[in-house]
């Protein structure tokens with residue numbers, strides 16, 4: 499899920515920029531940043547595979563500045579760009595939310611939010627919210643931000659990767675004892691305090707590394723492609 503407020507989460511999914519016809523080597527990453535594109539060039543990749551691609555609905559479409567440089571890199575080197583946004587959040591096995599649930603040992607029982615992208619499920623041991631935040635921090639390699647009732651017992655947890663803090667009320671309506679997403683906004687804190695349901699921001703980038711890595715592994719196994727993940731680290 500990307501920037502629910504600042505940017506539409508809709509974009510073309512699949513092939514966004516066409517490069518050479520045959521694909522043997524793929525460089526995968528969370529976002530099609532210039533760093534990732536430069537790595538793909540250095541590795542002589544045929545294609546780049548990401549969660550956050552280009553051409554977001556409502557975006558200024560002019561090919562200038564950063565956008566020109568990124569597209570020029572792909573076109574000059576005949577490298578394709580494949581991007582999967584909401585489908586890679588929502589996929590029941592390879593998606594970001596499925597992978598986060600697996601990492602945290604949360605058993606998914608249902609879905610919520612726009613196009614059922616969010617997951618809701620059970621914790622195995624009814625930990626406190628503070629304990630969940632600590633576990634997320636160590637599992638994802640970055641400290642998680644917890645707001646609201648840190649002592650609340652978490653049996654039912656709702657989660658959605660990325661910038662899905664705007665679905666907090668829908669998570670509460672789904673009966674969650676805790677809601678976990680990647681980013682946090684000012685009003686998220688008040689909602690957590692006033693609803694009694696704590697909220698954890700575990701990192702947008704950190705919660706969205708799982709899907710593209712699972713898809714890369716699938717492409718290696720199913721198609722025998724040379725598909726490598728490159729982490730262009732992001733503190734948000």
Ligand SMILES: [Zn+2]
Pocket residue numbers: 499500501550659660661702706
């Ligand atoms: Zn995202």
